[in-house]
Amino acid sequence: MCGMPQQPPVRSTPARPPRPDASMSLLTNVMDHSLDDGYAEAAARKEAAGEGGLPKTLRAKLGLAVGLVLAALVVTVGAAQARIAAPAVAKERQELIDRIDRETETADELEGSVDKLREDVSARQREALEKSGGSARSELLGILSGATAVHGPGVRLVVNDAKDAGTGGDGDPREASGFSDTGRVRDRDMQRAVNGLWESGAEAISINGQRLTALSAIRAAGDAILVDNRPLVPPYTVLAVGDGERLSTRFQDSADGLYLHALQENYGIRTGISVEEDLELPAAPSVIVRTAQPKTDKH
Numbered sequence: 001m002c003g004m005p006q007q008p009p010v011r012s013t014p015a016r017p018p019r020p021d022a023s024m025s026l027l028t029n030v031m032d033h034s035l036d037d038g039y040a041e042a043a044a045r046k047e048a049a050g051e052g053g054l055p056k057t058l059r060a061k062l063g064l065a066v067g068l069v070l071a072a073l074v075v076t077v078g079a080a081q082a083r084i085a086a087p088a089v090a091k092e093r094q095e096l097i098d099r100i101d102r103e104t105e106t107a108d109e110l111e112g113s114v115d116k117l118r119e120d121v122s123a124r125q126r127e128a129l130e131k132s133g134g135s136a137r138s139e140l141l142g143i144l145s146g147a148t149a150v151h152g153p154g155v156r157l158v159v160n161d162a163k164d165a166g167t168g169g170d171g172d173p174r175e176a177s178g179f180s181d182t183g184r185v186r187d188r189d190m191q192r193a194v195n196g197l198w199e200s201g202a203e204a205i206s207i208n209g210q211r212l213t214a215l216s217a218i219r220a221a222g223d224a225i226l227v228d229n230r231p232l233v234p235p236y237t238v239l240a241v242g243d244g245e246r247l248s249t250r251f252q253d254s255a256d257g258l259y260l261h262a263l264q265e266n267y268g269i270r271t272g273i274s275v276e277e278d279l280e281l282p283a284a285p286s287v288i289v290r291t292a293q294p295k296t297d298k299h
Contacts, residue, residue: 118285146213146284150204153244154279155251159185159193159260160235162268183267185234187220189260193238194218196256201247202240204281208232211284228285235270244275 162183194212197205205212210227217228224231240247251257252273263269 115285122283122285146204146211146216149281149283150241151278151280152203152241153275153277154202154239154241155197155244155248156274156276156279157193157197157238157240157251158235158270158272159189159238160270161185162270164268183269184223185225185236185269187218187225189263189269190225190236190238191218192256192259196251196254196259197238197240197247199256200242200250200254202242204241206239206281208237209282211282213284216284239276239279239281241279241281244277248273248275 164183190207194205194207207218207227210230210232212227217226219226219229221231224233225236226232252261260269260271264271
């Protein structure tokens with residue numbers, strides 16, 4: 001029998017152990033190829049052409065050095081100029097402050113001089129009134145003109161803005177005034193209050209210590225009330241010398257007293273009136289003396 005040719009035994013190669021990072025193939029690929037192939041290729045071309053990296057020639061290196069020096073010089077000059085300009089600006093600011101202080105002192109001195117001159121004029125006017133025949137007449141002229149201080153019984157009327165200024169009711173006792181802030185006391189309100197007191201029999205009136213005369217003006221400048229061009233602040237305290245009980249009753253029953261009552265009811269403006277046994281009113285700071293001459297018929 002012919003025997004079958006025997007095959008050489010197959011030797012099996014032992015299996016290679018797997019890589020420890022086989023399960024992290026994506027992370028391994030990123031670490032091994034951190035630079036994209038396209039970028040790497042472009043960088044290689046630039047390096048081959050001599051375009052990448054630092055300048056290769058002496059001229060290029062000198063140009064780069066000059067540029068850096070110029071940039072440093074510009075920064076240094078700018079800092080030096082800022083440092084030099086800082087004291088100059090501070091000096092100019094201090095000079096302006098000193099000038100403002102000097103002008104303020106000058107204005108205060110002038111205001112003091114004006115007050116002294118007003119007092120001198122008032123004293124001369126009182127002296128002239130005393131010499132103008134009869135003490136009773138001179139006293140009456142001084143009271144009516146506001147040239148002399150007075151005291152006596154009367155009423156105290158206090159008018160103040162509403163607690164919540166700017167809110168109001170439906171009625172409008174100031175219908176033609178056009179005021180939008182209805183909770184604020186206006187010059188027209190104080191005009192009506194003063195005129196009502198005069199009409200009710202007041203002999204002398206002052207507002208916040210400012211004596212009123214026949215030539216006094218109550219006006220407005222923005223939101224401020226001016227009496228003879230002097231600003232007042234609320235609350236407005238009106239002192240009126242006269243027969244206290246009668247003056248209070250007549251004023252509250254008058255149209256102007258009812259006007260203030262309507263302001264209180266509709267707009268919350270606060271008012272209060274009281275009878276006082278003795279009030280002191282100062283003299284007017286400046287009284288303009290005017291005289292009238294009878295007209296003569298030349299015919």
